[in-house]
Amino acid sequence: MVLVQSLLVLLKKPLLTLLLIIQLTVMCLQVNQSYTELWTINTHVALLNSLQTEDETVIVVSAMTSREELDSGAKRSVAVLEQLLSSQQIIVNKVYITGGRMTPDDFPEIPTQNPDYQSTSASKETEILISSQPLKGDVKFSGGGNFTADDFNAPIAPVILGTAYASVHKIGDVFEVDMRTGGGLGMMKVQVKGFLEERTLQPILTNFLSHSTDNFNNYFIIGMLPTTHTLFNAPSYIIKTSDAMYQQLQHEVYQLGDKRYTIQDEFSYKKRERTLLVQQQVRGIGAIAMYIVITVLTYYILALQLYQNQKKQHKAFQLVGATPQFIYQYFSFYFVLLVFLASVSWQMVMLYYGQNDHFIVTVISVGGAVLLGVLPVIWQMRKVVMMRNG
Amino acid sequence: MRRRRLWQYMPLLLALFLLNGTTMMLLSQLGEQSFYLEHGESVTNGQNIASFQVSNSGVLLESIVQHREQLPQVPFAVEYYQNVPQNPLIPIYVIWQQPDMKFTVPLRRVLQPQQLESGVIVGKKVWDNLLEVNKKQVIINNTPFTITAIAGEKGVSTGYFDEAVVLSGESITTDYLSRLPQNYTGILYVYTEQKNHLELFASILDLKYPAEQSTGFSFMGTAEQGKNHREAIYRGGVKRLLPVYIIVLITVLVLVLFLIEQQGYRWIVFKAMGATNGGVMLHIVKIGAAIFTLSVAVPLMLQQVSVSLDLIFFEQIRVTAIVLLQAQTLVFVSLYALLTTRGVYKHQPAQFLQAKK
Numbered sequence: 001m002v003l004v005q006s007l008l009v010l011l012k013k014p015l016l017t018l019l020l021i022i023q024l025t026v027m028c029l030q031v032n033q034s035y036t037e038l039w040t041i042n043t044h045v046a047l048l049n050s051l052q053t054e055d056e057t058v059i060v061v062s063a064m065t066s067r068e069e070l071d072s073g074a075k076r077s078v079a080v081l082e083q084l085l086s087s088q089q090i091i092v093n094k095v096y097i098t099g100g101r102m103t104p105d106d107f108p109e110i111p112t113q114n115p116d117y118q119s120t121s122a123s124k125e126t127e128i129l130i131s132s133q134p135l136k137g138d139v140k141f142s143g144g145g146n147f148t149a150d151d152f153n154a155p156i157a158p159v160i161l162g163t164a165y166a167s168v169h170k171i172g173d174v175f176e177v178d179m180r181t182g183g184g185l186g187m188m189k190v191q192v193k194g195f196l197e198e199r200t201l202q203p204i205l206t207n208f209l210s211h212s213t214d215n216f217n218n219y220f221i222i223g224m225l226p227t228t229h230t231l232f233n234a235p236s237y238i239i240k241t242s243d244a245m246y247q248q249l250q251h252e253v254y255q256l257g258d259k260r261y262t263i264q265d266e267f268s269y270k271k272r273e274r275t276l277l278v279q280q281q282v283r284g285i286g287a288i289a290m291y292i293v294i295t296v297l298t299y300y301i302l303a304l305q306l307y308q309n310q311k312k313q314h315k316a317f318q319l320v321g322a323t324p325q326f327i328y329q330y331f332s333f334y335f336v337l338l339v340f341l342a343s344v345s346w347q348m349v350m351l352y353y354g355q356n357d358h359f360i361v362t363v364i365s366v367g368g369a370v371l372l373g374v375l376p377v378i379w380q381m382r383k384v385v386m387m388r389n390g
Numbered sequence: 391m392r393r394r395r396l397w398q399y400m401p402l403l404l405a406l407f408l409l410n411g412t413t414m415m416l417l418s419q420l421g422e423q424s425f426y427l428e429h430g431e432s433v434t435n436g437q438n439i440a441s442f443q444v445s446n447s448g449v450l451l452e453s454i455v456q457h458r459e460q461l462p463q464v465p466f467a468v469e470y471y472q473n474v475p476q477n478p479l480i481p482i483y484v485i486w487q488q489p490d491m492k493f494t495v496p497l498r499r500v501l502q503p504q505q506l507e508s509g510v511i512v513g514k515k516v517w518d519n520l521l522e523v524n525k526k527q528v529i530i531n532n533t534p535f536t537i538t539a540i541a542g543e544k545g546v547s548t549g550y551f552d553e554a555v556v557l558s559g560e561s562i563t564t565d566y567l568s569r570l571p572q573n574y575t576g577i578l579y580v581y582t583e584q585k586n587h588l589e590l591f592a593s594i595l596d597l598k599y600p601a602e603q604s605t606g607f608s609f610m611g612t613a614e615q616g617k618n619h620r621e622a623i624y625r626g627g628v629k630r631l632l633p634v635y636i637i638v639l640i641t642v643l644v645l646v647l648f649l650i651e652q653q654g655y656r657w658i659v660f661k662a663m664g665a666t667n668g669g670v671m672l673h674i675v676k677i678g679a680a681i682f683t684l685s686v687a688v689p690l691m692l693q694q695v696s697v698s699l700d701l702i703f704f705e706q707i708r709v710t711a712i713v714l715l716q717a718q719t720l721v722f723v724s725l726y727a728l729l730t731t732r733g734v735y736k737h738q739p740a741q742f743l744q745a746k747k
Contacts, residue, residue, distance in 0.1 A: 016644065023640040026633045054476065243473045247531055247569040254568040262572055271478035279702070291637070294408060298641040301401045305648045 005330040006337050009306070017338070023298070024342030024366060029349060031291050031365050035358040038284045041277045043199060043214055048274045050200040052138075055243035057267040058205040061085070061253070062236045064260040075233045081261060084252055085237055090245065091137040093204055093238045096130040096231055100179040100188075100220070108164045110218050117212040127208040128179065129221045130231075135160065137203030137240055144171040144194025147223040151193065158193035162219035166195050177220075185229060190222055201267060203240040210266045243268070292369040299335065299373030306331070307377050328378050335374050339367045398652075399681060402645045406685035406722065409638045410715050411704070414693055416635060417714070418705035419627030425543070425706070429550030431606030433493040440580045440588050440601035441608075447471075447576025450595065451484065452567050454559070454578075457594050458486075462587040465491050467559075469607070470576035474530055474555055476519045482530075483551075483607075486559035491581060495541050495556050496549065502538040509538030511556040514549070514700075528555075531569035535561065545697030545706040550607060579607060642722055650729045657734045670734050678723045685719050686712075 010017050063076045085092050107124040120126065134147040142163050151158040156174055169175065173192045179185040196202055198217035205216070212218060226232035241249075246265055253261045314327050343363055444450045447470030454461070454468065467485040474480055485493050487507070498514050500506065510528060512520070517540045520528065527534050541551035580591055580601070592599035657670050665673075690712065693704035 016647070019640050019643065023637055026636050030633050030637070055473075057473075243475075243478075246473075250570070250572070251532070251565070251568045264573070265473070265571060268473050268478040272480070274478075282702075287634070290408075290634070294637055294641055297401060297404060297408075298644060301645055301648055305652065308652065 001326065001330075003333065005326075006333040009310075009330070009334050010337055020302070020338055021342050021345060024295075024338060024370075025345045025349065027291055027295060028342060028346035028362055028366050031288055032346075032350075032358050032362040034284045034287045034291075035361055035365075037280060039358070040214070041281045041284070044270070044273060044277050045281075046199045047201065047214075047216065048271065053242060056201065056240070057243055057246060057265050057271070058201065058203070058210075058238060058240050059246050059249070060206060060236050060238050060262075060264050060266055061249070062262045062264075063234055064262060065234045066260065069233070070230075073230050073233070078235060080256060080258070081237070081253070084256065085239075088245070088249065088252075090239050090241055090249075091203060093131065093136050094133070094235050095204070095221070095238060096226070096234075097206060097236055098128050098130065098179065098185070098231055099125060099181075100128045100177040101125045101181070102175070102177055106168060106175045106177075108167045110164050110213055112213050114211055114213075117208075120212075126218060126220050127206060127212075128177070129204065129206065129219075130224050131221055132223075132225050134223075135204060135221070139202055139204070140197040140200050142166070142195045142197040144192065147193060151223050152225050154191075156189050156191045158223040159190035160194045160196060160219065160221040160223070161192060162217040163195050163198040164213075164215075164217040165192075165220075171195075177222075184231065188222070193223070201240070204238050205240075205266050206236075206238070207264065207266055210270070288365065292365065292372075295366060295369035296373040299370045300376065301373075303331075303335070303374040303377035306334070307381055324382070328381050331381065332374065332378055335370055339363070339370055342366070399649070399677070402642070402649055402726075403681060403685055405638065405642045405645050406681065406719060407689055409635075409642050409722075410685055410689040410719060411692070412631065412634050412638050413715055413718065414689060414704050414707055414711075416627065416631040417707045417711040419631055424708075425546045426548050426550055429496050429543070430608055432496055434581055434606045435494070436605050437581075438583050438603055438605055439607075440582065440603055442578040442580075442592070442595075442597040442599075442601045444576050444578065444597065446572065447574050448567070448570035448572055450576050450578060451562065451570060453595050454486075455562055455564075455567060458559075460590075460594050462582070462584075462590050463488060464584075464587055465493055465581040466591070467493055467579045467581075467607075468576055469579070470570075471574050472530075472571050474516065475524050475528060476521055477516050477553070477555075480513075480516060481554040483554055483556045484559050484562060485556060493579075493581065495539075495551055496543055497539045498542040498544065499540040500538070501540070502536060505536055506538045508536075508558060508561065510535035510558075511539045511541050511551075512537055513552040513554045514540050514542035515552045516555060530555070530557075531566040533561070533563060533566045543706075544700045545704075547702055547705055646722055646726045646729075649726060650733065653730065657730070661734070667734060671731055674727050674730050674734070678727045681726075682716075682719050682723045686716055689715070 061081065063078045063081060065076045068074075069076055102124045104124060107126075110121050112118055112121055131147065132152065134149075139146060143166065144160075147158055147160070161169070169192050171192050171194065174189055175192075177188050177190055179188050196204075196219045198215045200216065202216070202219070204219065204221065209216060209219060239245075239249075243265075246263070250263050253263055310331075317327060318324070346362075347359075447468065451468055451470070465486060465488050467483050469481055469483050471479050471481055474482070483495075487493065495511055497511070502509060510530075512528070517525070517537075525537065527536055529535070535557060541554065541556060542549040546552075578591070578595070578597065580588060582588065583603075588601050589599060591597060592601070657674075660670050660673075661667070689704075693707070695701075696704035697706055
């Protein structure tokens with residue numbers, strides 16, 4: 001009976017019902033979008049909160065190889081650069097950058113917003129760093145640990161991965177990576193040694209890692225001693241440092257007079273995003289608050305209107321023996337039905353766009369706002385009905 | 391009694407405030423690109439300039455400093471990106487002025503009028519991010535610069551120079567150049583239309599000729615990219631605020647209908663007590679006028695306060711946009727007045743009482 005009466009009220013004014021369903025559907029879409037934005041912002045903020053100082057960044061110093069050096073296979077002379085780096089108060093991770101491909105079973109899903117990296121992800125390719133020594137600096141692991149001296153002599157090369165790989169591999173797993181095209185190192189068996197914590201500024205970061213995901217969860221670092229392969233002719237030096245030191249290093253390298261060194265800041269663009277994101281965060285929270293205020297206002301007035309319009313009908317209901325509970329139950333159920341219909345219509349829109357995030361929190365927010373608007377009227381109604389009975 | 395009568399209209403007034411507030415936000419969002427464009431163009435008062443894009447701004451600056459004397463005596467500027475304390479990767483404009491011809495930057499506040507030419511101008515957002523210790527002197531590339539002015543405009547959050555630093559080319563030293571970031575793209579703007587000047591710039595600095603033409607500074611140099619950027623902001627603004635507008639619009643509609651229905655009997659009672667149709671209508675028009683005035687005036691006052699305090703809630707809007715606010719409010723107030731008047735004419739007290747019996 002409660003349902004029937006609620007439906008009757010709903011159908012009595014179809015235009016109003018339609019308008020309210022449209023409004024609640026748009027409201028759900030908007031609130032859901034605001035939550036999605038806030039969640040994304042939190043990911044970035046978490047990463048930036050891992051910074052120890054405000055001007056912390058990671059830079060990569062590389063020695064470029066000339067065409068002649070490449071053709072002759074000659075080793076790029078980096079003695080002067082290494083001497084310079086060792087004279088500074090900095091921790092340097094020396095790596096060789098290459099690439100590789102995995103089988104679909106070994107490659108996790110790495111969602112990326114950046115279209116430039118969607119193709120590499122689709123072809124199960126990734127950037128691979130080769131380190132000939134344990135990783136230095138404040139490396140944070142979510143599982144396993146760093147390379148040890150013994151690892152470099154082991155028959156199977158150890159690998160430290162980003163947390164994305166934890167969905168397909170666990171510590172100790174052995175799998176094969178195809179490095180024939182990327183680095184020309186052939187098929188290589190690797191054993192999982194550890195997982196690097198995501199959303200953290202690790203002392204290892206490259207342009208690829210920095211731009212391919214927001215979470216920094218796709219590291220692939222193989223522990224291996226250098227061979228005579230040309231890949232090992234041109235190392236890169238990764239330094240977690242301050243902006244002041246970054247500028248100082250540029251100056252020092254500039255002073256060397258050799259123009260074939262590049263120094264790239266790989267993290268500052270993330271910090272730049274942060275200032276914009278903080279504004280978005282304020283706007284996102286403000287938007288949710290505004291939607292809630294509008295909903296409360298609309299539904300308070302609507303409930304009040306409905307209550308006043310239905311007064312005579314309520315009296316008639318009581319005359320034919322309806323309990324007071326029935327009256328405010330059907331009254332409340334009318335609004336529950338509205339929220340339900342709006343949720344269904346919102347979900348249909350979401351399914352059309354292939355998204356379905358934050359369902360519960362959105363329904364709680366919008367439904368809660370409707371309840372907040374309706375509750376004072378139901379409370380008032382309850383008191384009046386009780387007084388009448390009394 | 392009067393106060394109670396006023397309270398009846400409060401929900402509608404509140405909803406109209408929200409509607410007009412949302413409209414103002416929508417309009418200011420849409421106005422952002424025009425402010426952005428205006429600020430970019432105001433550097434040359436809308437006159438044509440040429441721009442060259444380079445892949446390494448550090449190399450370009452170094453080359454300019456090296457060949458400064460050989461370059462034509464016209465104003466020119468280099469735009470590139472680098473870290474500034476508390477402001478990662480922001481655009482830096484290094485400007486070489488001429489006494490008779492200058493680039494002009496919109497200034498929100500002048501701090502050191504005497505040193506305006508020699509110091510550094512920081513955008514208002516850059517200024518907000520700077521720590522107190524850096525608000526007098528900011529160190530960029532190991533070189534201390536006195537902050538002489540704040541660029542930007544009150545009530546505009548997307549001014550062209552809000553997130554930029556402007557400094558004089560004459561203050562660039564070799565030490566500064568040695569600390570520049572590498573491989574960052576840059577743009578050289580040359581304030582001249584003379585072909586021979588541009589050819590000289592291109593040949594001395596090893597730039598790709600011909601240069602692009604634009605009316606003032608534009609986003610990342612090309613007018614096309616600037617247009618895309620503005621379109622992106624426009625789309626973003628519409629996408630974000632249009633649903634809010636729909637939500638508020640429905641609320642206002644529901645409230646207007648509610649008010650008409652709720653007050654139906656009231657007019658009948660008025661008429662039963664001897665009021666004429668004309669008298670009731672006059673009363674409705676008076677209420678409508680009060681709602682109209684309040685619902686337009688209050689958001690506009692809030693907007694003015696927000697603009698004068700440079701808050702992000704409401705920003706500058708064009709005067710013509712106020713007409714839209716008035717028009718939409720008028721539509722709702724007219725809807726209310728017309729439907730109410732219809733009710734007044736439709737129901738006669740005698741008929742009503744008969745029906746009630």
